[in-house]
Amino acid sequence: MAGQPDAVGFVGRDEELARIHAAAAAALSGQARLVWIEGPAGAGKTALLDRAVGELTDAFAVVRAEADELSAEFPLSVARQLSPIEASDALGAGLQLLEGIVELQRQGPLVLVVEDLHWADAPSREAILVAVRRLGQDQVLTIVTSRPENPDVDGWERLRLDARRCEPIRVGPLTVTDVIELASGVTTLSTAAAERLHRHTAGHALYLRTLLSELRPDQLAASEGELPAPRSLAATTAARLAELPVEAQSLALALAVIGRPVKLAIAARVGGVEQPTAALEHLLETGLFAWRHGDTGSVVGFAHPLLRAAVYADLPPLRRQRLHLAAAAALGAADGLAHRVAAVDGVDDALADELVAEAERERSVDAAGSAARLLLWASGVRSPGPAADRHLTDAVRLLFHDGQLARAAELRPEVETSGPSPARSLVLGTLDWEAGDTAAAEAELRAAAESTAPGFAAEATEANVLLARLLALQGRGPEAIVAAERALSTPGLPTRLEHLAWLGSALGVLMRDGGPASVAHLSTRLPQPAPEVPADEVDLLVARGAINYFAARPAAASADLRAAIALIRAGAPAAELHRAHYQLAQSLVLTGDWDEATIHARTALEIVQDQRLVSLRVQAHCVLASLAGLRGQWTEADEQLRLAADGAAPGRVLEALMTPMITRATIARARGDWAEALRAFEPLLGVAATRSGVRLPMGTSLEWWSMVVSAAIELGDFDEAARQLELFDRAAAERGIDLSVQLLGLRGRLLAARPGATLTDAENAIGLLRQAIAQETQETPVLTRIELHRWLGRLLIARGGRREGLDELRVAHRRLSELGAGPELARVSAELEAAGADPGVPTVSPLSALTERETDVAALVIRGMTNREVAGELYVTEKAVEYHLGNVYAKLGLHSRRELRALAHST
Incomplete structure (x- = not known):
């Protein structure tokens, strides 16, 4: 102002x-x-x-x-x-x-x-x-x-x-020299006098300005003795105002009570000031106030909130109350409620009723924060008892919905001292869950969910929704389904809770029956193909995409998640955007779109950091670690794995347990360290798991189990490989996951690798591998497809079919080169050389010299996106894209998008 x-x-x-x-x-x-x-x-x-x-x-x-x-x-x-x-x-x-x-x-x-x-x-x-x-x-x-x-x-x-x-x-603090210059508009200070004033105020700018406005020049100019002004800003400000005419003082007190800049006419009405312009003139002379004049009149307020607080704190209680009542009358019904609350003596149930009614109006237009504030006021002015407690717990629930988790946590002591009720249990359970205490959260949420107390049906429903998700994330599918179905049976269930209840139900089915059953279950609620899903159901679409991933359907998952991200970019609610990007990155790793997977993993990580979410930080780092390992970027892989370990929250959710295991094994596999790959799964499949009674969760895609069987074969432990293969087959059948391609390939490989394998065994193994290749679909992971050709090529060469075997190895070599899977490419190149074939010089991607962001921009431009589309994909500005694209051109010696695409397609 x-x-x-x-x-x-x-x-x-x-x-x-x-x-x-x-x-x-x-x-x-x-x-x-x-x-x-x-x-x-x-x-x-x-x-x-x-x-x-x-x-x-x-x-x-x-x-x-x-x-x-x-x-x-x-x-x-x-x-x-x-x-x-x-x-x-x-x-x-x-x-x-x-x-x-x-x-x-x-x-x-x-x-x-x-x-x-x-x-x-x-x-x-x-x-x-x-x-x-x-x-x-x-x-x-x-x-x-x-x-x-x-x-x-x-x-x-x-x-x-x-x-x-x-x-x-x-x-x-201001310096002594600054003090001399600051005072020059009032008087000339000697160095000694300035040092005294500086010492008295510790160089605090507002204190200095206040004293320079309040003291006489002769008081300021003295170089010795205590300054006669009080040391506190409140007393100094009060002393300055006490010198003003009565109407100016009244205007100042009115402004202190109103608490924000306001039209002069309104402040005058609150303070009972008959000549407000003259009063304002006196206030402005103090330097404690500021004003602006607009088309609708003069607006006046304190120059600094500290000054307003100083004046307000000095107000006697009775006058403060009268001014608040005057402000309530002058500001109107809605704006005046805060002043009526400030003026209350003890309790006022009638005012509480008005506050609750206004809160309902705010809630009806999705203004959860405003509604929470009004209910907190209502709880303070209501007669102590169940009604006041209900206002408090309703307010905290609204704060949860509004994302004000820190404010909600601050109110925990008040909630704990309120009377027992399902609402109290719901609030405390939610706070416990946010704090990471899942045992306490479950106890409180279960108490609220199972309550039949009259008047608390909404709280019981919401508790069931939260309980379903908590139980599902712990792998307790049947219990989660029961809780979700209780919520879904509630008549008139609000859309937000209905979606969350379906999510809890789908997660429960995932943990009880596996991914395909969960997708089928959720599809009864969301049957549309991805492009036809409406924007207001984007959260369910993200859930379906994520569950498709756990059903070993990465291509279907990618379709759902891409559509969800497009809806969010077009304005749909963005609450699940971080999950959509992360799960899409995971799916794209399997389908072989590694450049795009990197982009989405980085984006997910940025969103997690923006929103201070920790639940997916581990998984985002794990995706980046896996991609770096598959490409042979060992330093980056180890760093991302370390970051994942640093952010892990053991025991909270199964996803955070499984993902680091799979990542560790993926990196070990890329290095050719099959023993380390097996050790990565020890907590889940080994002796440690047996002793602790750990059961393999139903909510897993099982794609990773191929690494377990392959590791045992590579290490020569064929009996263990056979045992793990049968467990793998049984687990896939139990979950209804179609992994026939992987299982056929592993059976063929094991059959040929066993000591003493006969010619018939070798022929049968070749048949199994060819059968697996014939059954490949878009859902078959890219590395599985490559491995099938590699294994078939090696076996054909060993059986004397050199030409056909080399063709199969070259297919594997070409696809690995396209992926940029350096370590595996080197091994296939060695196999080609051992068979007397020239693998050729490995191509080095021209993008390898670019930074992460430059690589992301280049990859999207190569796909044909405009600068605006790239900016939207990366959530940056077009200028940022132009800058990075300019760097790409400079580093690669290019001048146009066409040249960039041509360069990429020529390698």
Whole structure:
């Protein structure tokens, strides 16, 4: 808010301004930068921000968002100040905000200002982070101000500490020289007098400005003795206001109670001020207030929230109450509720009823955060008892739905002291689950789910939904199905809970009967082919894609998940976007689309970091580790596996147990270390599993078991290989998973490999391998297809069919070369050489010299995507794509997309 020019102006901060200008210069050159201005309340963050932005406006357009103490109650209220946003979730809002920034950039360089991020609502903080993290080669300078108490707000810490992208500025005390300059508008200070004032205020900018406005020049100029002004800002501010005319004081007190900038006429009505303009004139002379004049009249407020807090804290209780009642009358029914709550003496059940009614209206328009705030107020003014407790638990449930998990956790002590009820159990169970205490969560959720207490049917249903998912993720399928079916039998089940209940039910069937049965079960609810699924059922489509993966149908999984991602990009809810990208990456590893798999795994990992989700971090790192291992990038593989291990949460879900095992074995297989591949599965299949009673989960694709059998064959333990092969066959039949191609190939390989194998055995083995190749489908993993040709080629050569055998080996060699599977390619090349054939010089991909992001951009351009489509695929801006594509051209000596595609297709 602009104010009248005051006697005490801006001083110092030359180094800070220079660093902001340097960041701006980088942004102008096409390297987006973040400036993080941090300091305690009143340190001068806003003054520095305003000066810096004022000096940059000739080169930049400015878009500004400002949070205040009320912002946390209104989801996405701060983010929507920067750009129009229709999404209701943080990730979707962040991606829409990024689109808005892209459009604004088309008009020139841009400064995004977010003031007082610490006060912003959590979805806004996450959404803005999503957008800012994806700014790369963009002419955008983002400036954020925040207090230092909790710098790691919703994952910003990682970006804040990235020296390549962020310029952190700590606003510290002003110097003695700054004090002399600051005071020059009031009086001339000697060094000794300035040192005394500096010592008294510790260089705190707001304290200095307040004292310079409040004290006489002779008081300031003295170099010895204690300053006569009080040391506290509150007392100093009160003393300054006490000198003003009564109407000016009344206007100031009204503004303190209203708590935000407001029209002068409204503030005057609250304070009973008859001549508000004259009163405002006196307030502005103090330097404690600011104003702006617009088309609808003057808007006035405190120059800094600390000043407002100081005045409000000094108000006597009775006058504060009267002013709150006056504010309630002046601001209208909805805006006045907060002031009526602040004015309550004890309890007011009638007001509680109004708050609950307003909360219902807010809930009806999906404003869960606002509804939660109103219910919390209602719980505070309601007579103690079950009704007040119900308001509290309803409020916490709404906070869960709104994504305000930290705020919900803060209210746990109050929930624990409320009376026993299914609602209380539901809230505590949800909090326990979020905290990782699954045993406590199950006990509380089960108590809520099985309750028949009248009036708590909705809580019991929601508890059943959550319980179903918790039990399913622990592998307890039958129990999960029972809980999900209880929820689904509820008449009028809300859409959100109906989808979650179906997910719990499908996961339960997955864990009880296996993937194919689960897909069939979910398809009774979602029978449409992927392109026909409506946007509001995208979460079910993601679930079907994920379960298709566990049904050993990677191609079907890819179709579902690609369609889901397209729906989300078009505006569908983005809550499951991280799962869609991760599961698609897993599926693409099997189908052989490794470049695209890498892109989706990296994207999933970025989304997990943006949203501070940990449930899929392990799996995303595992996909990247497997791909690196298959390509022979051992350092990268080991690093990604280490990152996966660091993020693991043992015992929480089976997926987090299985994926690292499979990844470890995949890397060992690529290295040719078959003993290590077997050891990777020891916790699941070996002696350790037998002793601990671990049972192979039904919810697994079983694709990995081929590695177990192959390892035993390679190590010469043919009896163990036969035993594992029969277990594999039995497990596939039990789950209804069609793995006939893999089983036929392994049987043929084992038959030929056994010591003493006869000519008939060899012929039968060749027949089994050919039968397996004939039965291949699009769902057969690419490495399985390659191995079948390799095994068949080796066996044919050994039987004297050199020409036909070489043809089979060359098929394997060509496909491995296309994949970039370096270690396995080297082994097949050696086999070709041993058979007297020239394998040729292995081709090195021209993209191998590119960075990760350059590789991703190049891969998508080669597929025929435009820059805009590539930007959408990677969730970055078009300028970033243009930058990376320019680097690709420079490194490869190319000039066009056509040349890039030609180069890729020639290798």
